[in-house]
Amino acid sequence: MDETECITEGRYGGTMPPIRVLLVDDHEMVLHGVSAMLSRFPDRVQVIGTASEPAGAVRAVTDDRPDIVLCDVRLRRASGLDVCRAIREVDAGAKVVFLTVYDDEQYLYQALRAGAAGYLLKRVDAHELVRHLENVSLGEVVIDPSLAGRIATSAAHLQKGEFWPGxxxxxxxxxxxxxxxxxxxxxxxxxxxxxxxxxxxxxxxxxxxxxxxxxxxxxxxxxxxxxxxxxx
Missing domain, CATH: 1.10.10.10 (Winged helix-like DNA-binding domain superfamily/Winged helix DNA-binding domain)
Structure with a gap:
């Protein structure tokens, strides 16, 4: 049994169906790339659709009820944060995970305030991404490790009274x-x-x-x- 199979059995006991994922990104190459990445784990995750703009994303959530929406934080003509809010308005239980290149703590804070269940960077590898999606499906909030470390440092500074200007x-x-x-x-x-x-x-x-x-x-x-x- 390989490492992937061990993780699957350890988390689901071999009885749970694949996590159904909707991809939202305004770059076709990203949609194809992430779809191909996740297709390597058919027993653990299934891409049920893609969307490149907010209306399509909300419509897909309404029609298909994915387990997780994997969305970029910035789209061509909209904010992924607004898309997250709109999705949660039509489905309060929707789990939105941001997958982005923006490694800024403020984007992360905004994402969590918008109700996101995770914030990951696009440099994540396939095994890590699937593991994070499984954790989200179990009710956890996932944060890219590099950002999590910086947040801990920021929190320590605030504990010392080093507040923001103003x-x-x-x-x-x-x-x-x-x-x-x-x-x-x-x-x-x-x-x-x-x-x-x-x-x-x-x-x-x-x-x-x-x-x-x-x-x-x-x-x-x-x-x-x-x-x-x-x-x-």
């Missing part, structure tokens, strides 16, 4: 991130793309930080940030 002025961590990008000269649309959120979400954060800083416009916010030495 915390003393009442800004949330996300408001501080938005303010830093304002200082960098980015437009609201560019900020939305950078943070993988909607334009309306950025506008809400901007209004919040304006109120907390006691300013009325972008120039006032930037001036206050520089005056207070929030960013160097």
């Amino acid at each position: 915390a003393r002025l009442g800004l949330t961590q996300r408001e501080s991130e938005v303010l830093a990008l304002l200082v960098g000269g980015l437009s609201n649309k560019a900020i939305a793309a950078r943070l993988v959120v909607s334009d309306d979400t950025v506008k809400t954060h901007v209004r919040g930080l304006y109120r907390k800083l006691g300013v009325r416009d972008r120039g006032g916010a930037v001036a206050t940030a520089l005056r207070e030495g929030l960013f160097h």
Whole structure:
């Protein structure tokens, strides 16, 4: 018996059907590549369909009820985070796992807030990916090991009181991130793309930080940030 068979029997006792997976990505090569990768484990996982845009993903979830949706965090004309929320609106029990190249802790935090069951990087190998999918199917939340280590380090820093810039002025961590990008000269649309959120979400954060800083416009916010030495 090889290693793959051992894992299958250890987790399922040889009685559970393959995990049914829907793939969501706007790159056809990625869809084909991941499908081919998972096809090596027909007894453990089955790709039941693919989608390249949000409406198709939601429709497939409604029609086919996959066990897991494997989705990129950024799509060509949409945020994978919004897709995750939309999927969970039509199926509250849906398990969405992000498979992406973006190894940024903030994307991970946003994914978990959106209700994701996992966040993995595309460099994961086939055996690891299948094992993670099995863990998710058992109710676990999976995080790429490289990101998990950085999150632990960040948590340790917060325990020591090393908060984000602007915390003393009442800004949330996300408001501080938005303010830093304002200082960098980015437009609201560019900020939305950078943070993988909607334009309306950025506008809400901007209004919040304006109120907390006691300013009325972008120039006032930037001036206050520089005056207070929030960013160097």
